[in-house]
Amino acid sequence: MTTSRTLYLFCSAAPPVFDVARVIEAAQADGWDVCLGLTPTASGWLEESLGGLATLTGHPVRSEYKRPGEADVWPPADVILFAPATFNSINAWALGLTSAFVLGVAAEGIGKRVPTVAMPCVNAAYVRHPQFEQSLATLRAAGVTVLYGDSGFVPNQPGEQRPEGYPWRIALDTVSAVAAPQP
Template sequence: MTIVPVLYVVGCAAPPVLSITTLVSGAIERGWDTCLVLTETAHTWLADQLPDLAELTGHPIRVRYKLPGEPDVLPPAEAMIVAPATSNTINKWAAGISDTLPLGLITEAIGLGLPLIALPHLNAAQAEHPAFAVSVETLRGAGVQVLLGTDGHTPHSPGTGTGAGFAWERALDRLPPVAARHPVSE
């Protein structure tokens, strides 16, 4: 019996989210049962794609916290990729702010010791804010793989970040191998 590990893809409202199917498809091809969680704005931007994304993943797309007592509609995550991760998400995450479902999940994931990969998308002016560097170091110190520069995203000039050529594959390459997490048993 083969057990498929569960990956949560958490997408924030930055231009690359418009092609998040690339990341979701890549994760599925690598053997992950992939669930998609979006920020409210990313959800709005992807409104036309949501039915196809739900069909691709086989799971509902989550945006908001469930009501107390409601069952979880997604299986528990074993790893998470936050991509694109905005400067807002990086800074709130590092501060432990959980005022949205995506932030709540990724904040809790640190305490659970899950493999976490963050692929930011931000401009150079945002990256120069002193809080951003502190937040990146805080997250890295907590075990989050934050992919910046040659490892992932190089901040672009303000007004020029289209998301073309976003480093989805680099985030996928940082996931633990599926076979190492769930050996196939007959």
């Protein structure tokens, strides 16, 4: 009997979030049971699609913490993918600021040793801020696989659109590579 593994897909409010349904379908084709978590702004951007995304995943889309004592509506994660991860999300996560649900679960995932992959989505102006490289180094030192630069996302100039799009396939392939082997 084959059981699917659980992928927590966490997304910040960046343009690639609008491709999330296609990404979920690709992850499901790779054998993942996908649970979708969004930052509050990303949830607002996708508000009209949340019901359809919940149907697609078979799980509620989450952007808020559950109340104490409430049962968790998601199965435990086998792996976490945080993409697109904005400048704000990367820095808050690295600093341990967990006001947003996805940041809290990603931070806790480090402590639980859940294999975690992050792929930023930031423009070249943001990456010039000194905190960004420090945050990437902090996440890498904590065991997060960061797909940035030649091995993942390459920043574009502010306002520049990329015709080839966000490298989602690199992220999904990396998720499969870092996840513990299926029993």
